[in-house]
Amino acid sequence: MKIQIYKDFIKALNEVIENSDEIVVFQSQFWKTCLEYKITAENISKIVLNAIEDFCRNKTILFPAFSIDIIKYKKFDLIKSLPTTGILPCYCLKSKKFKRTFSPLHSSLVKGPKSNEILNLKQFSSWGKNSVFEWLEKKNARWVAINLKWSEGCAFHHRSEEVAKVPYRYYINYYGKLFNNGKYIKNIKEKK
Numbered sequence: 001m002k003i004q005i006y007k008d009f010i011k012a013l014n015e016v017i018e019n020s021d022e023i024v025v026f027q028s029q030f031w032k033t034c035l036e037y038k039i040t041a042e043n044i045s046k047i048v049l050n051a052i053e054d055f056c057r058n059k060t061i062l063f064p065a066f067s068i069d070i071i072k073y074k075k076f077d078l079i080k081s082l083p084t085t086g087i088l089p090c091y092c093l094k095s096k097k098f099k100r101t102f103s104p105l106h107s108s109l110v111k112g113p114k115s116n117e118i119l120n121l122k123q124f125s126s127w128g129k130n131s132v133f134e135w136l137e138k139k140n141a142r143w144v145a146i147n148l149k150w151s152e153g154c155a156f157h158h159r160s161e162e163v164a165k166v167p168y169r170y171y172i173n174y175y176g177k178l179f180n181n182g183k184y185i186k187n188i189k190e191k192k
Contacts (some may be wrong), residue, residue, distance in 0.1 A: 001045055005037055009051040015053070016144055020088065026052060026082040027089050027155075029148050030131035041117060041178045044060065045091035053097075053111075062132070062141075063089040064155065065100060067107065070176040070190055076104035076178040083109075101132055104176065104190040114139075125171065133159040144172050162183030 017024055032043050037044070053062060065083035070076045077143045083089035089109055092098050098109035099119055106126040110118050123131040133156060136143070143156060161169050172192050178185040 002039075002043070005033075005039065005044070005047050006051050010055055013051065013055045013144075017142055021142040023060045023062070023112075023136065023139050024056055024087070025064070025108075025136060025141055026144045026146065027064050027143070027148060028086050028146035029174040030087055030146070032147055040134055041087040042091065045088050048088060049091060049095070056112070058113065060110065060114040060118070062110050062118070062136075063091060063092050063098070063110040065107045065109045066105060066155070068105070070104040070174045070188075074176040075179060076188065076190075077182065078102075078107075079181040080179070083107075102133065102178075104178070104188060105174065105192055106132070118142060127159040127162040127192075130178055133158070 028048075030041065030048070031098040033039075034041055034044050035115040039047075063083075064085045066085050067076060067083060069081040075081075079093070081104075083093060092109045093100070098111045099115060100106045101110060101118055101121070103123060105128055108118070118132060118135060121130050121132060121135060123129070123134075125131065127133050135158065136156070158169075174190045174192065176188055176190075
């Protein structure tokens with residue numbers, strides 16, 4: 001069964017990712033897949049991550065790892081703040097193969113040749129200037145939504161709302177403390 005899931009996933013990646021794509025973002029929801037293949041969340045995460053890493057060997061890959069800890073607890077931990085974006089980003093965070101971008105609300109887990117570019121961004125806001133989302137737009141990244149409707153699975157449209165300065169959105173600042181695996185780093189602010 002595990003081999004079949006891996007093969008199925010590789011086949012799907014072949015259909016949506018071009019050889020010329022240098023940067024690929026994966027946002028996913030796997031509970032239906034777990035039910036269909038009768039497999040645990042950890043096993044599906046392991047198999048899918050192996051397939052993504054094998055298929056995207058020379059590409060930069062990102063997983064949205066959004067967290068609401070700064071809102072709920074007034075703190076954000078690069079390691080301990082669990083993503084609310086599904087089981088795969090949680091598994092990736094535990095794997096320690098990925099680095100997390102600094103954005104307490106809208107961080108990403110990143111791995112690959114362009115990781116340092118992403119990790120060194122100094123954003124104005126979650127969606128604005130120098131954000132991961134602006135960087136993805138400028139680099140013409142591929143966004144792959146797995147088992148998600150576009151309206152549920154891609155936060156990227158908020159970037160266009162910010163750029164267009166739509167009248168129904170406004171900035172909010174969130175304040176808290178930044179930690180790295182429980183170790184206090186500094187006080188922080190996130191502008192959304």
